[in-house]
Amino acid sequence: MKMTIIVPTDFSSNAKYAAEYACELAESKDYGIHLLHSYTTSSVLDEGAEEPNDPTLKADESIQELKDELLQRHPGLSITFECSRSLIIDKLTELSSNNNYGMIIMGASGESQHKPIYYGSTTLAVAAKSEIPVLVIPNKPTQLDNTHVALLTNFKPEELDTLKAYMKWIANVDELTLIHVFKDSNKKQNVDDTLNSWAFNIREMVGIGQVNSISEQVHSDDESLDTVPEVVNNLIDQVNPSIILVTPSRKTFFERLFKSSVSKAIALELNKPAFFEKV
Incomplete structure (x- = not known):
C-alpha cells in the first residue's frame, strides 16, 4: 500500500507552505497526500449561510480549492481530503494510529498564531502525541532540501x-x-x-x-x-x-x-x- 502523508490545514499561508513542501516530498517518494481540516467558527459558514447546519460549508469549498490548486502544480499526485468536526489534535492522534498513514507534515503555526512555535501550541502538542513522525515546516516558503x-x-x-x-x-x-x-x-x-x-x-x-x-x-x-x-x-x-x-x-x-x-x-x-x- 502506498504511504500517505497527512497534511493539516487551516487554509492560512503557513499551512499552504507545509502543503507545498509535503507535495514535493510526495512526488519524490511516490507518496499520497491526505488534506485534513478541523472545522472552526471562521471556516464553517459561507457568506450565504446563516447557521452552522447549512449544507454549504465554507471549509468544504476551501479544501476542494486547495486540492485543485496543489494538483495544478503537482498533477501526478494522489490527493484525498476530509473536514472533521473533531479537535485537530484529537483527529491527528486518531489518524496517526492508523496504518494507512506514515507521517504528518504541518506548519509551525496557523492562522490563529502568527508567531514562532511556543510550548503548548497545537504543533508541539501533535508532535508529543503522534504515533507517526511529524515534520514541522517554518512559516515561510521552504523548498525540499535533504542535503x-x-x-x-x-x-x-x-x-x-x-x-x-x-x-x-x-x-x-x-x-x-x-x-x-x-x-x-x-x-x-x-x-x-x-x-x-x-x-x-x-x-x-x-x-x-x-x-x-x-x-x-x-x-x-x-x-x-x-x-x-x-x-x-x-x-x-x-x-x-x-x-x-x-x-x-x-x-x-x-x-x-x-x-x-x-x-x-x-x-x-x-x-x-x-x-x-x-x-
Whole structure:
C-alpha cells in the first residue's frame, strides 16, 4: 500500500507552505497526500449561510480549492481530503494510529498564531502525541532540501532510530552534523572524545555520508536563563542545516527552544524544517 502523508490545514499561508513542501516530498517518494481540516467558527459558514447546519460549508469549498490548486502544480499526485468536526489534535492522534498513514507534515503555526512555535501550541502538542513522525515546516516558503541534516545528540541509542526513521520516510543523509551542548562541569576534552566516538559509530550506518560534529560549552549554572536552548539555537544558525532531527526524549528540550528567553526577552524562531520522531 502506498504511504500517505497527512497534511493539516487551516487554509492560512503557513499551512499552504507545509502543503507545498509535503507535495514535493510526495512526488519524490511516490507518496499520497491526505488534506485534513478541523472545522472552526471562521471556516464553517459561507457568506450565504446563516447557521452552522447549512449544507454549504465554507471549509468544504476551501479544501476542494486547495486540492485543485496543489494538483495544478503537482498533477501526478494522489490527493484525498476530509473536514472533521473533531479537535485537530484529537483527529491527528486518531489518524496517526492508523496504518494507512506514515507521517504528518504541518506548519509551525496557523492562522490563529502568527508567531514562532511556543510550548503548548497545537504543533508541539501533535508532535508529543503522534504515533507517526511529524515534520514541522517554518512559516515561510521552504523548498525540499535533504542535503544537510542536523541531529541534537546526547549519545543515546534512540538517536539511531530517529536517523533510520528519517532515512526510511524521507531520504538518505549526504551530510550529517551532530550538535551537542554541555555544562561547564564537564571537561571539554572528554566530551569531544565521546562525540567523536559517537560520530564514528554513525558513519558505519548504511545511507549516511559525511558526518561532522560540533560541541559548545555553556558557562552559566542559572537554568532560568535558558542558556542551553540559546546556545543550541546559535549552533543551528552556525551549522545552517537543511533540516533538524529531534528524538522523542529531546522533544521537551526542543520546546524550550521556542519559548521566550528569560535572559534576553527574545523569541527563538523555527527557521528550518524539524523532523520529530514518533513517540
